Amino acid sequence: MKKIAIHLFVVSLLFMYESTFAQSAQADLTKWPKGASPKEIGKRVADRFIATPHPNFGRPTPPKTITYPEVCAWYGALTFEKESKGAKLKIALIQRFEPFFKEEASLVPVPDHVDYTVFGSIPLELYMQTKEKKYLDMGQAIADKQWGPPEGPRVKEESHLYHRMGHTWQTRLWIDDMFMITAVQAQAYRATGEQKYIDRAAREMVMYLDSLQRENGLFYHAPDVPFFWGRGNGWMAAGTAELLRSLPESNPDRPRIMEGYKKMMATLLKYQANDGMWRQLIDDPESWPETSCTGMFTFAMITGVKNGWLDKEVYGAASRKGWLALISYIDANGDIREVCEGTNKKNDRQYYLDRKRLTGDMHGQAPVLWCATALLRK
Template identity: 75%
Template sequence: MKKNAVKYLLAGWVAGISYVVNAQSGDLKHWPKGSSPEEIGLKVADRFVATPHPNFGRPGPPNSITYPEVCAWYGALTFAKLSGNKALSDQLEKRFEPLENEEAKLIPIPDHVDHSVFGAIPLELYIETKKPKYLTIGKTIADKQWGSPEGPRATAESQKYYDQGLTWQTRLWIDDMFMITAVQSQAYIATGEPKYIERAAKEMVVYLNELQRPNGLFYHAPDVPFFWGRGNGWMAAGMSELLRVLPASNPDRKRIMEGYKTMMASLLKYQAPDGMWRQLIDDPESWPETSGTGMFTFAMITGVKNGWLDKATYTPAARKGWLALITYLDNNSDIREVCEGTNKKNDHQYYLDRKRITGDMHGQAPVLWCATALLR
């Protein structure tokens, strides 16, 4: 009897040690109290539901729904679906209702990547509810993105890209590789039509060839040789979302996976000991920035979960990123140290001097993406 008791005690001790080791290093399932994706995701999603349409920090409502709101809305929708929270899903759908009536003018005109990404919301609503009205709105936007150039934003350069089979909204800013791939990937999931995912993949390869440097990171644009954190985050998240749904038979998949893995290997080297990444990734003197950190963490979680990345190497980095990121949430579930909306500029100091703000949707969105990815 004593031998059995000792055996059971020893087994329990070993199991306990194993749990602690996993939880501290390479485990994406067990979390300290208050830090699980279910708890954090719900707080940040509830905060989103309670927040009026933002306008880049300016007073008053926006002229149209802004892309940071779209990104947070999409994250909240996917989190609600993965966590099985029907009440939250209903609230997020209800947020769309005024856009069909009295607030219809807030639906962006799809003449720019930052406007066209809005289509990801009705497409996700269609995927979740199967209501045809959402498919009509989202599909129209996805198709216009690859239609012929039109409106005041159409230029000779727009026509050049259109003639190459790319979207006329191409501009070769790394931000685009979330904005474009998000709506086209969602259109593919919603319709099953290969043209949407093939468009996104072809576009991604062009951006990879133009902007990724030998170290795996990306310039903000061809004429802006800096490794801006959130800009690179858009690329990391965009590749992750695209690869999740891109068929194995797609001829561009190998090139995109190569670019993704090269980037992830580089990001490992630049992650700070506390788990954060910086405003300028390769500048150790620049400040820890939360939106980029959230996007890189999302990309690594997604890679580990899908088997693209070595689990032993990347799981500890993804875990460290998540646990560091959520320490920046305040009592209102607003995240601090978010780089403000940023244009491109060939000036190192410009990026260092960007305002560091709290509660901006640029930062709220990646927290929700990470929560969703951890639940997948």
């Protein structure tokens, strides 16, 4: 009997070990099947970005100014290049930017709207990587303009009210803003070390969280549109993670932002499908798997795991599933499929279900690059 008991004890220990090992393997963010590593995928998508002319929201004509989806993909390509140490890619990304100082200067957006101001995150990243002052001058001026006095044709009555309250006059309480605003302000902080940039971004984030976050941690597309649209929530998830990544522990707004972030991540965890994807309408099982929101949610979770904010086993497994699912939608050209087209708000479920599903749209390319970067970060 004693031998049997010892044998059973050893078997149970082995079973526990194997279960723990299997769990750890499912949550491993360092080892990948062939062709699925962040270095391989990131290079394919970054090379595709370099080869793509300036996009114009799917229109055949060139843009009048650089669009925010291109900025988001450009930022992703630059951060991926930094983490992967891709010297050739760095040169190509710098060369793509240089015409903005000369023949393509008219393509630099006027920073009078969040979708235009986010452009400043690119020269600020270039400054951090090259230390060339011309990039700092351009990027810092754009970041400062966002908190300067309201001016220009886009100024509304509420612009002055927000400015007097210490918020950016570009505030409009759209959930997209919490990537667009925090991206450029966090970049200004990283580039200069000046506390004011990260502090103002944190205050803005708290105001958006207090105004817009629902009981379950998610966000309606708009107060009058009670649908949890995937990419809209993706902007908030990615923006919160990006902000927390650089927000000092001593910042008084950090606990509130972390609370909002963790609440959102916990709910997203419940709605991740068995195949690793999230859907066009997050809580609607009949809506289609959508890649841009899947990439953004995966990025936010990877960042949380890497920084110790989220449980490594639980969210590491979700991150791994999300990444492997996401990259299965990338075609031979390096373009990702099933990207929701640019979407306005509408209080109509069918409107969201009927949105066009694009291939190679920068809204989808960008989060793939963010995820590749986050996976490579130590």
